[in-house]
Amino acid sequence: MQPSIWSGARLVFRKEAACALRNRASWASMLMFSLTALAALSFALRGAPPAPRLAAGLLWVVLFFSAEAGIGRAFLDESAGGTLLALRIYAGAQAVFLGKLLYTFFVLAILAFFDIVLFQLFLGFSLDGLLSFFVFCLVVLLGIWGIAAAGVIVSALAVGAGARNGLFSVLMLPVVLPVFLPALSLTGDLFGAAEPVLSLLGVMALYDMILTLGASWLFDFVWQEL
Numbered sequence: 001m002q003p004s005i006w007s008g009a010r011l012v013f014r015k016e017a018a019c020a021l022r023n024r025a026s027w028a029s030m031l032m033f034s035l036t037a038l039a040a041l042s043f044a045l046r047g048a049p050p051a052p053r054l055a056a057g058l059l060w061v062v063l064f065f066s067a068e069a070g071i072g073r074a075f076l077d078e079s080a081g082g083t084l085l086a087l088r089i090y091a092g093a094q095a096v097f098l099g100k101l102l103y104t105f106f107v108l109a110i111l112a113f114f115d116i117v118l119f120q121l122f123l124g125f126s127l128d129g130l131l132s133f134f135v136f137c138l139v140v141l142l143g144i145w146g147i148a149a150a151g152v153i154v155s156a157l158a159v160g161a162g163a164r165n166g167l168f169s170v171l172m173l174p175v176v177l178p179v180f181l182p183a184l185s186l187t188g189d190l191f192g193a194a195e196p197v198l199s200l201l202g203v204m205a206l207y208d209m210i211l212t213l214g215a216s217w218l219f220d221f222v223w224q225e226l
Contacts, residue, residue: 005098008091012099013106019077020107026070027107034066034115042122049124052191056184058123063115064147064173064180070111071104071151072168075159093223097216100152108144116140125191132190135198139186142204146179146211153215153222160225178207 020027041058050058078084087096119125127133150172158167173180182200189196 005092005095008095009099009102012087012091012096013103016100016103023077026073030066030070030107030111031114033069034062034111034118037062037066038115038118038122045123052125053184053188055119055123055125055191056187059115059119059125059187060143060180060184062119063112063144064176066115067108067111067144067147067151068169068172070107071148072155072158072172074100074104074152074155076155078159093220094216096223097152097219101148101212101215104148104151105145108148109141112140112144127190128192132196135196135201136187136190138201139183139190139204142201142208143179143183146176146204146208149208149212149215150175153219156219156222160222175211179204179211 041062049055075084078087091099127136154168154171154175157171161167182204186196186200188194
């Protein structure tokens with residue numbers, strides 16, 4: 001008998017965390033990409049702080065591609081290691097999806113913190129007051145939730161299609177673009193380009209909800225083909 005969705009999701013989350021502690025390759029690839037990219041940008045700009053919208057674009061591009069370097073393996077490692085059958089036995093499709101989603105969001109939250117700290121050290125940015133800081137944190141959390149939800153379902157689709165990383169890279173950007181663009185706009189405004197349009201937070205939250213529900217529904221069908 002399989003556990004409930006929440007119990008199964010906790011099992012999947014703990015399994016993902018234990019695997020990450022044993023195999024740190026995905027963490028290393030994400031963190032090294034961020035470090036290398038931001039150091040190169042700082043060198044190219046000769047330490048000069050970029051304009052607010054350019055800074056926002058650089059931050060989200062680095063965050064997106066560093067995330068892509070790691071989360072694309074959400075199901076690739078399961079397929080290569082032959083552990084998909086064990087997941088089928090011990091957890092249902094929705095428990096697997098939720099556990100993978102929460103773990104991916106957890107990883108991206110740590111990565112975002114790392115990237116933002118490095119970005120401040122190498123390029124620098126400023127926020128005007130506590131409210132701007134709160135809105136910035138909310139933008140980042142909504143943005144990485146969208147990336148996490150897209151990453152889990154696109155990774156499953158790529159493995160199911162036997163296309164590995166090629167299909168993942170092609171599909172990720174179009175799927176996250178509706179949350180990526182408002183994040184870019186809001187971040188640029190918060191960095192000083194203009195007064196932020198806070199209604200874009202609602203757009204991001206709505207798309208995250210639609211993406212999560214759609215990915216959850218689609219995962220039931222994809223799971224049967226993995």
